[in-house]
Amino acid sequence: MTSTQARRMRRPVLQAAIDVGAKCVQADPDLFSRADGEPPATWQAQRAEAIGFCRGCPVRAACEELALRDGDGNPRIDDLVRGGRSGYELVALRELQAQRLTAAITADEASDQEWNELRDLAVKLNREARRMPTRSGGMPHQAALLRQQNERIAELAAKLAVVRTARRARTGWEVAA
């Protein structure tokens, strides 16, 4: 994965790539963080080791991108390594790429909202489809209730299709997927 490809991916895809490919699952997690009161000289050596470790990680670009989107790094304290970058480097990169990252974070949030909407509509549709109209009131009454239920199902299905089609088109899947 190149860093350009990684930057175009959305947050869940970045996270999934890291979940399956992170090299640091084999490392001591403490390697990537400065301990409380750790002297600068010790931390510098540890930081260099951590950055070197990340260099061979197959998902380094995705990890760096997620660290930038997550706001990792502190301009006042040099205390972590993520995605092969020190905290200070992440802060500097975030400033350099502020416009792009703001757009990426906004897109992540919109994607989350869209996903929640999709899920809510699917739940409502499922619930409506399982609901049995009341048996009281005779045949004409029941037929009217069924008609209303069918209309609600059709309306929910249409809304679901609109959100799903927009999501697929935006993420490049179009109608076939």
Ligand code: SF4
């Ligand atoms: S780049 Fe470094 S911190 Fe990120 S997943 Fe790979 S090894 Fe872990």
